[in-house]
Amino acid sequence: MAEHNPELEGVQEESIPVSLSPTKRDLWMEAAVVLGVGVLPYWAHAILPFVWPEHQHALPSAYDSLLRLVTAFSAVAPASYFIWKNSDAWTDYGLSRPRWTDLLSGLGVFFAGKVVWILAEATLNRANAWGLLVEVRLLPIPQPFGPVEVGLALAWCVANGFSEEVVMRAYLLTRLERLLGSTTWALIVTTILFAGYHAYQGGAGVVFAVVFGLVYGGIFCWSRRIWPLVIAHAIADFEFMSPGRG
16 A cells, blocks of 8 residues: 655646647648748739839849848748747758759759640640630849849849748748648648739749649659759749849
């Protein structure tokens, strides 16, 4: 029989904290926060030109690049926080240590995207010839001049490529795979989201974004590395800003 100790009377056994994995509801809430910060602002940017077409004037290049830099970092912040908070492995989201081979892979993804662009453009031209007009609408983007503006524009392209790929492919695609239980549906949903904030480019821009969303998402599902996609995306953005685009 255990010996009675009066000093322990009224003293409750100290509870030991237990680390619990996030519930499905927690993960949906996290995904909603990332969508609200990292996707919805881009959708608003894409839709507002249709609502107020008279307000499509471009900002000065340096100011425009700084504004886009801030937007890019604010978008990637919640996704990074949730990955860290849940003690998930960064490699599960394709965020392993960068390698020199990622540069070569990124160039390969970029040129593969160019081929897809040419094929999609030829298809759209044929559709237009059949009377199925698919217009391309491009908002004015100020051309950078001088080393400061070119440097800021290059920094924005890298930040934007990193932000969009981390939010869309690394975080949302990976998270939706778990929530939906399907890689295919996760790829489809993230592609729709990615294409949605390219609506300001018109029907053709949405078509191109769908194609690129499927290609980039498919490459990520196969390789589980985000850095080649970031490099390819950044190069594509910088080319888009160059004179003679569109």
